[in-house]
Amino acid sequence: MWEVFAVKYAENTGRRRRNHFIVQDDLHDTPHPIFYYVWAARRGNQAVVFDTGFARDLAASRGATYERTPAEALAAIGIDAASVRDVVITHFHYDHAGGIGAFPNARFHVQDAEMAYATGRCMLHAHLRKPFLCEDVTALVRALYDGRLVFYDGDAEPWPGIRLLRIGGHSAGLMSARIETEDGPVVLASDAAHFWETLAGEPFPIVYDMRAVLEGYQRLIRAAGGDANRVVPGHDPAVIRRYPSAGPGLAGVAARISGAAT
Known part of the structure; x- marks a missing residue:
């Protein structure tokens, strides 16, 4: 069985509800x-790592407070980024695919559809390319030419007990992961569900395929055995509070994910 961790490296406390949900309500501001x-x-x-975050120098332009590099966050739970052999890039948006250089010995696991999307004609449209950074995509193309990319076309189980689920929707090749732990399955949603609220049908504004987004919520919950509390959203501040700390001094930095959130 696997131990699963969420490690936090940055935050943006200036965001409003209107930034995160398409459907506006009386609480939108x-x-x-x-x-x-x-x-x-x-x-x-x-160790299998999921995503590589974004670099410190992007924080100010994105309105974020940068607390530590993703590599430093992983080191806090005893994982040396330079020694990691496998990294899943759930999708190529800037806050998930930046800084792959911190993992010099890793292979990067990606979806065919995501590479085609990020390097194809859809990127002619400013609205669609806004969440991507050319340098991040270029770094992944370089990794491809170095023989360090592993491609999937749909769902896959690269390691026993870890099943990658192609959800799509938010981005063309977005992947989530169902992972077996001692306390049952947990599902790392990544941006297939940004917040637990999202699972109730409140889509995030950045959308490639709305049908895939909405059906993805149902699929995440099914993969978690019907329990939405076993789905770990990609950006919810509650993740770091609802799961126990990964160790002494790690409250607010790293959470141990097992079973359902409390």
Whole structure:
């Protein structure tokens, strides 16, 4: 079985509900912070990392407070980024695919559809390319030419107990992951569900395929055995509070994900 962790590296407390939900309501202008995480699954000496975050120099332009690099966040739970062999890039948006250079010995696991999307004609449209950074996509193309990319076309189980789920919707090749732990399955949604509220049908404004987004919520919950509390949203501040700390001194930095959130 795997141990699963969420590690926080940045936050933006200046965001409002109107920034995060398409459907506006009477609360649309109330504060709605967003936290930035990377995730890891560990079994013995093996670690699989999910996403690589964004670089410190982007924080100011994005209105974010940068607390630590993703590599530093992983080090807090005993994972050395330079030694990691496998990194899943759930999608190529700037806050998930930046800084792959911190993982010099890793292979990067991606979807065919995401590479085609990020390097194809859709990027002619400013609205669609806004969440991407050319340098991040270019770094992944370089990794491809170095033989360090592993491609999937749909769902896959690269490691026993970790199943990658192609959800799409928010981005063309977005992946989530169903991971077996001692306390049952947990599902790392990444941006298939930004917040627990999202699972109730409140879509995030950045959308590639709305049907895939909405059906993705149902699929995430099914993958979690019907329990939405076993789905770990990609950006919800409550993740770091609702799961126990990963160790002494790590409150607010790293949470141990197992079973359902309290």
